[in-house]
Amino acid sequence: MASSIRKTRIPLEILNIDETGIHICLTVTLNRKKARMVLDTGASRTVFDQKEINRFVKEGTRVIDGRMSAGLGTDSMETHSVTLNSFKINALTKKDFEALALDLHVLVKSYETLGHGNVVGVLGSDILLEHNAVIDFGKQKLILSYPKD
Secondary structure: OOOOEEEEEEEEEEEEEOOOOOEEEEEEEEEOOEEEEEOOOOOOOOOEEEOOOOOHHOOOOOOEEEEEEEEEEEEEEEEEEEEEEEEEEEOOOEEEEEEEEOOHHHHHHHHHOOOOOOEEEEEHHHHHHHHHEEEOOOOOEEEEEEEEO
């Protein structure tokens, strides 16, 4: 018997970065604390800024694994892993969510400088693909599917 599927609709914030570009942001909950992330369909993984994520995890939950990652305009970047007890995107809750933590200070700083507030990281295609994401620009919503409990 196939399990029933639920859908959650997450409000999106469309930001004009300059005359020619936009970014899309959404609010998530990391270990019961609200945070803003950039939605990036070109990012292969969900990543957090290694300094910003410290506000959301307890000491000892980060593991420095010494791997190097490519992308984000660089050949290699030191990668850390982080486990969140709870990563909530509207009605979708992911327990013991493992993600990457990288130095995203350029992204974080640019949002602050442009007056767009704080962001903690990038929601990537790992989540979007797993949950059959639909981005509805007209309604400014992200729709994610997940099985009923």
